[in-house]
Amino acid sequence: MSLSDAEGLLACPRCGEALLLADGAAACSTGHSFDVARQGYLNLLGGPQPHHADTPAMVAARGRVLASGAFDGVADAVARALVGCRLLLEVGAGTGWYLGRALGAFPEATGIALDISTAAAKQAARVPRVAAIVADVWRPLPLLPASVEAVLCVFAPRNGAEFRRVLAASGRLVVVTPNPGHLATVRGRYGLLDIDPTKDERLAATLTGFVETTQVRVTSHTEAGADLVRDVIGMGPNAFHAQVVAAPSLLEVDVTVRTFRAEPSA
Secondary structure, eight states: OOTGGGTTTBBOTTTOOBOEEETTEEEOTTSOEEEBOTTSOEEOSOSOOOTTSOOHHHHHHHHHHHHTTTTHHHHHHHHHHTTTOOEEEEETOTTSHHHHHHHHHOTTOEEEEEESOHHHHHHHTTSTTEEEEEOOTTSOOSBOTTOEEEEEEESSOOOHHHHHHHEEEEEEEEEEEEOTTTTHHHHHHHTOOOOOTTHHHHHHHHTTTEEEEEEEEEEEEEEEOHHHHHHHHHTSGGGGTOOOOOOOEEEEEEEEEEEEEEOOOO
């Protein structure tokens, strides 16, 4: 999916009307207009990105970690959870790697990668059959109601009300969350941000109106060199808090892939 293919799905972040694309810009019928970046992504943020948005260095580090194969098992589980879905939205998509892996398994499917980082969107715009959008998941998502068949959320913020609004009636939500053992050795050795012990309760609270249908745990272990460990630390929020001299370490991947459906509205 290119940006032009997303026409008919996108909504103006200011008024909610449909966005039409022409001459390197997207505009709604009320006159709000947004330029398409030369790298191919559409910025619908409506202002500067926040300080916590991924930086180019963080995006590059994530790209190297994902290319290492350490998270291939997670990507495979996500793809299996999305079988049968032809139009996908990934929120907090970063470079669009998980979305791209899922699309690679289903040649007829297309997707939208939404992230608050312009550095990430530049990379996501390169993924085949993906339209890259810069937007904030905590605001109304810039999509029309019931416009996608699946929403994918991998280690990303969850706006349950908006997920329900943009999902088609028979659509599904796939959420990936870390378990306590995820990257435990690196987190413990370098004093990195811990995993919230109440994450399951918070997940349920944010997804009111959804019913869980399947749950799959994915685990793996990788012996990582110092460079890869440094990238694991530098690819996420820990990059804002930790400056370390890394050493080789065990990388534990321990996540749960959950699939939900929306309950019918009353």
